[in-house]
Amino acid sequence: MTHRLVLIGPPGSGKGTQARRLAERLKIMHLSMGDALRTEAARGSPIGKEVQGYLDRGELVPVELTNRILAQRIEHADGFLLDGYPRSLEQARFLESITTIDHAILIDVSDEVSVERIAGRRICSVCGKEYHARFAPPKIDGKCDDDGGELVQRSDHSPEIVRNRLLIYHEQTEPVISFYKERLLRIDGEQPIDTVFSAILAALGE
Ligand code: AMP
Numbered sequence: 107m108t109h110r111l112v113l114i115g116p117p118g119s120g121k122g123t124q125a126r127r128l129a130e131r132l133k134i135m136h137l138s139m140g141d142a143l144r145t146e147a148a149r150g151s152p153i154g155k156e157v158q159g160y161l162d163r164g165e166l167v168p169v170e171l172t173n174r175i176l177a178q179r180i181e182h183a184d185g186f187l188l189d190g191y192p193r194s195l196e197q198a199r200f201l202e203s204i205t206t207i208d209h210a211i212l213i214d215v216s217d218e219v220s221v222e223r224i225a226g227r228r229i230c231s232v233c234g235k236e237y238h239a240r241f242a243p244p245k246i247d248g249k250c251d252d253d254g255g256e257l258v259q260r261s262d263h264s265p266e267i268v269r270n271r272l273l274i275y276h277e278q279t280e281p282v283i284s285f286y287k288e289r290l291l292r293i294d295g296e297q298p299i300d301t302v303f304s305a306i307l308a309a310l311g312e
Pocket residue numbers: 117139140141143160161164165166167168172189190191192193197262271
C-alpha cells in the first residue's frame with residue numbers, strides 16, 4: 107500500500123533531510139514546497155521577485171501560488187510526501203478537498219534548538235551542499251569541501267528571520283497539528299538523524 111503523507115515541523119526540525127530519506131525508502135513522490143518556491147523565485151520573473159520577498163522575510167507566500175504548485179504536483183502521484191505543506195489551516199482544508207491524507211508526521215523540536223540549528227547553517231554558493239558551523243563543519247573554514255566554493259547563509263537563515271518564522275509557525279502552522287489529531291504521528295526531532303528516521307518508519311509500521 108502506498109502512503110499519502112504530510113510532514114510538519116518548525117524551521118530546523120530536519121524536515122527536509124527526513125523527507126528526502128523517507129521518499130526514497132517508501133518510493134513516493136517528494137514535494138518540498140520551500141524548494142518549489144525557491145525555484146520559482148530564481149526565475150527572476152515578476153512573480154518570482156514577489157515570491158523572493160516573502161522568502162526573505164520568512165513569511166508564507168499567498169495560497170493561490172502554493173495551491174497551484176500543489177495541485178500540479180500531486181495530480182498524477184499515487185503516493186506522496188509533502189514537506190512544508192500545509193503550513194496553515196487554509197492550506198490543510200484545500201489539501202483535504204483534493205485528496206486524502208493518511209498521516210501527518212510532526213517532527214517536534216523546541217524553539218531554542220530550532221534557532222541554534224538554523225543560525226549555524228551554511229550552503230555552498232556553487233553546488234548548494236549544506237554545512238553547519240557546529241554539527242557539520244567544512245574542512246576549511248568558509249569553503250566547500252567538494253569544490254572550494256564560498257559558503258553563504260540562506261537569506262532566511264539569519265537569527266532575526268528565524269525568530270519571525272517561528273512566530274509564524276506557532277500562529278499559523280500549529281493549528282494544522284490539531285486539524286490532523288486523529289492521524290498524527292508525533293516524533294521527537296531532537297534525537298540523532300538516524301533515530302528520527304527509524305522512529306518515523308516504526309510509527310508508519312514500515
Ligand atoms: P522551507 O524550505 O520549508 O524552510 O520553507 C522556506 C520558506 O518558503 C518559508 O519560510 C515560506 O516563506 C515559504 N514556504 C514554504 N512552504 C510554504 C507553504 N506551505 N505556504 C507558504 N509559504 C511557504
